[in-house]
Amino acid sequence: MSAEKPVFLVTAADLAPQALALLGDYTVVYAGKTPTEEDIVALCRAHDPVAIIVRYSKVGAAAMDAAPSLKVISKHGSGTDTIDKAAAAARDIEVVAAVGANAAAVAEQALALLLACAKSVVPLNQRMHAGHWDKATHKSIELEGRTIGLVGLGAIGLRFAKMADAMGMRVLGFDPYAKNLPAYVQPVDLATIWREADAISLHCPLTADNARLLNAQTLAACKKGVLIVNTARGGLIDETALLSSIQSGQVAAAGLDSFAVEPMTAPHPFHGEARITLSPHIGGVTADAYVKMGMAAAQNALAVLHR
Template identity: 55%
Template sequence: MSQSKILVTGSDLAQPAIDLLSGFDLVFAGKAPTEDDLIGLCQTYQPIAIIVRYGKITSKVIDVCANLKVISKHGSGIDTIDVKAAEQKGIAVKAAVGANANAVAEHAWALILACAKDVVYLNDRMQQGYWDKSAHKTLELKGKTLGLIGFGSIGRRTAEIAVAFGMDVLAYDPYATQVPENVTLTDLDTIYTMSDVISLHCPLTDESRELIKKDVLEKLKPGVILVNTARGGLIDEEALVERVRSGVMGTVALDSFHSEPLEGEHKFTGLEGIILSPHIGGVTGDAYVNMGVGAANNVLSALQSKAS
């Protein structure tokens, strides 16, 4: 009898994760599987589990799966999975929570520092032959206020680094019951009006979709730095473009977007005051292993639970 199949919606998986799943046949969907690709693979192989790296696990994908017991995210965000459709069929949905926390927090800080110190702008000026030492001042972070929206494992690590910089740290998270003594839990309005830097670390849900919209952007302090290494849907992109063009905000740095990858002449293309990176915050060698192992362990524990 052939082994049960696990579909991986990507072209690879860390070797330690593969080793953990040695009792199963792994089927790889490729680098950028479409919904039709995933439907076809599920119809052909009828996986017992899906490890989600790229693409979306929609209700149509779930509907063609007769043996599926668990959908395991290779990372922490499950917004690419139709959780309600899975739950209706008794399929467990798991995330590798915290597996890439340090990687994403470090990337958030790379972007915060790039904004505060005008790294991209000054590099471009230098490449053009300018020497702006006497005419340009950057932002010193010590004594400034960092506002974190979301205080899970990534937000906590981001806060630790902020404290090392000598910043005051505010955090909003309706699910956080306690925080370190050097972090203050507060409401969103306080985050919006008091922060010199705002960093997003919350999941994308119906409640948080376009959380940062026009009226919120108008509340932010002049010169505020806004960084998003979470999910693109948290920000109203049209309103953000309008606000950036107004010159009121400081630099914005984005690692995630409404639609990925960015295609053609995107609204952010060539826009001064925005730094972009290709949703790479959690993509490090260490995080790749951690997320793979976390996803594999979640598959194994879910299958064991279903069997018992």
């Protein structure tokens, strides 16, 4: 049964206290640490929320139909690919996102992965702990003077571009929607990025049009020895093609924070590949970003409800 107060459903086990403080006029219901899509549907049927804050799991048409009072679905972050936006639009449910709230966190993770790849941080650490001293045989990649190609120039991509420029990199960027770019970002098409970039970092949303953007064909079009970084969505990369390109040397190294299937299945073909640095989709997971995203998600939903 619905509570006396209208319900906010959070598809997670928690929300930042600062965000909760904004929702005093509502009952907040949590879906738990690892909710399934079926869990979300059941909770919608039980509580009929007016708003859903999406952290984990997918929210599709079935959940929307189970919540006739639903007015807004608010993403706790910037990527809305886990929300069926067409179904929401058909039901006059607004979809909003906390764009930019985690930009600093994700851009820093992208930079960390780029540096890990260029400087072989993880394999050298493992070698050192095993008692080796590879100074005479190892050569790292110097990023100053190299070209970085960015796919996606939203809040995260632009923040990362600023970091790359500060390191003396030439910055190429592709984003058909970006306007008023800073002078240090050179707008180009994808073919130019494949052809000229020494490193490529993905910062775009996942859509039906760009799924498996990096595949056997596009990776083959890249410079030999290119570095690949992905802190966006795993579906942007054909993982089988990337692994083959790593093994052939076409791609020198990759730093990945997102994957086609999450949580990553074990065993996974990437496991044990020293030239792939992995992190469990935590680019936006910092104490600061947790608060920023929670507050933005709550504020965005409230803005819709209070119109």
